Amino acid sequence: MGEILEFKPSENEKREFDKSLNQHIFTEMLIFLTELKKTDPRSYDLENIEIRKADLTKSSDEDLFTRINDSNKDDWKKHPSYYHALIAEIKSRDLI
Numbered sequence: 628m629g630e631i632l633e634f635k636p637s638e639n640e641k642r643e644f645d646k647s648l649n650q651h652i653f654t655e656m657l658i659f660l661t662e663l664k665k666t667d668p669r670s671y672d673l674e675n676i677e678i679r680k681a682d683l684t685k686s687s688d689e690d691l692f693t694r695i696n697d698s699n700k701d702d703w704k705k706h707p708s709y710y711h712a713l714i715a716e717i718k719s720r721d722l723i
Contacts, residue, residue, distance in 0.1 A: 679712035
Protein backbone atom coordinates (compact mmCIF):
# COMPACT_ATOMS: atom_id res chain seq x y z
CA MET A 628 0.00 0.00 0.00
CA GLY A 629 1.10 3.54 -0.69
CA GLU A 630 1.61 6.19 1.90
CA ILE A 631 -0.86 9.11 2.02
CA LEU A 632 0.97 12.39 2.20
CA GLU A 633 -0.72 15.47 3.58
CA PHE A 634 -0.25 18.55 1.41
CA LYS A 635 0.63 21.66 3.36
CA PRO A 636 1.17 24.73 1.19
CA SER A 637 4.10 26.95 2.02
CA GLU A 638 3.36 30.41 3.39
CA ASN A 639 4.04 31.97 -0.05
CA GLU A 640 1.70 29.51 -1.78
CA LYS A 641 -0.98 30.18 0.83
CA ARG A 642 -0.72 33.94 0.31
CA GLU A 643 -1.03 33.56 -3.45
CA PHE A 644 -4.08 31.36 -2.99
CA ASP A 645 -5.68 33.81 -0.56
CA LYS A 646 -5.22 36.65 -3.04
CA SER A 647 -7.32 35.00 -5.74
CA LEU A 648 -10.90 35.93 -6.44
CA ASN A 649 -13.36 33.05 -6.22
CA GLN A 650 -14.82 33.19 -9.73
CA HIS A 651 -17.85 31.13 -8.76
CA ILE A 652 -18.87 33.49 -5.96
CA PHE A 653 -18.06 36.53 -8.08
CA THR A 654 -20.23 35.26 -10.96
CA GLU A 655 -23.10 34.46 -8.58
CA MET A 656 -22.82 37.95 -7.12
CA LEU A 657 -22.90 39.61 -10.56
CA ILE A 658 -25.97 37.63 -11.58
CA PHE A 659 -27.72 38.32 -8.27
CA LEU A 660 -27.02 42.07 -8.34
CA THR A 661 -28.10 42.32 -11.99
CA GLU A 662 -31.41 40.61 -11.21
CA LEU A 663 -31.89 42.73 -8.08
CA LYS A 664 -31.29 45.88 -10.11
CA LYS A 665 -34.04 44.80 -12.52
CA THR A 666 -36.58 43.94 -9.81
CA ASP A 667 -35.66 46.77 -7.42
CA PRO A 668 -34.07 49.73 -9.24
CA ARG A 669 -33.58 51.49 -5.88
CA SER A 670 -30.91 48.91 -5.06
CA TYR A 671 -28.61 50.59 -7.60
CA ASP A 672 -27.91 54.12 -6.34
CA LEU A 673 -24.94 55.65 -8.19
CA GLU A 674 -24.34 58.34 -5.57
CA ASN A 675 -24.29 55.76 -2.78
CA ILE A 676 -22.02 53.49 -4.84
CA GLU A 677 -19.52 56.30 -5.43
CA ILE A 678 -19.39 57.12 -1.71
CA ARG A 679 -18.67 53.48 -0.85
CA LYS A 680 -16.16 53.14 -3.70
CA ALA A 681 -14.21 56.11 -2.33
CA ASP A 682 -13.80 54.24 0.97
CA LEU A 683 -12.61 51.11 -0.85
CA THR A 684 -9.73 52.85 -2.61
CA LYS A 685 -7.68 52.43 0.58
CA SER A 686 -8.11 48.64 0.57
CA SER A 687 -5.58 46.22 -0.87
CA ASP A 688 -6.43 43.98 -3.83
CA GLU A 689 -6.35 40.99 -1.51
CA ASP A 690 -8.77 42.67 0.89
CA LEU A 691 -11.23 43.40 -1.92
CA PHE A 692 -11.08 39.78 -3.08
CA THR A 693 -11.53 38.51 0.48
CA ARG A 694 -14.61 40.70 0.97
CA ILE A 695 -16.19 39.15 -2.11
CA ASN A 696 -15.03 35.61 -1.34
CA ASP A 697 -16.48 35.82 2.18
CA SER A 698 -19.85 37.23 1.06
CA ASN A 699 -23.16 35.55 0.25
CA LYS A 700 -26.62 36.33 -1.13
CA ASP A 701 -27.84 37.70 2.19
CA ASP A 702 -24.97 40.20 2.22
CA TRP A 703 -25.59 41.21 -1.40
CA LYS A 704 -29.29 41.74 -0.73
CA LYS A 705 -28.71 43.79 2.43
CA HIS A 706 -25.93 45.96 0.98
CA PRO A 707 -26.19 46.03 -2.83
CA SER A 708 -24.54 49.43 -3.22
CA TYR A 709 -21.51 48.25 -1.27
CA TYR A 710 -21.06 45.23 -3.53
CA HIS A 711 -21.60 47.31 -6.67
CA ALA A 712 -18.85 49.58 -5.30
CA LEU A 713 -16.57 46.57 -4.75
CA ILE A 714 -17.10 45.52 -8.36
CA ALA A 715 -16.44 49.05 -9.59
CA GLU A 716 -13.22 49.31 -7.58
CA ILE A 717 -11.95 45.95 -8.81
CA LYS A 718 -12.73 46.98 -12.39
CA SER A 719 -11.00 50.34 -11.95
CA ARG A 720 -7.83 48.49 -10.89
CA ASP A 721 -8.05 46.21 -13.96
CA LEU A 722 -8.19 43.15 -11.71
CA ILE A 723 -11.03 41.62 -13.75
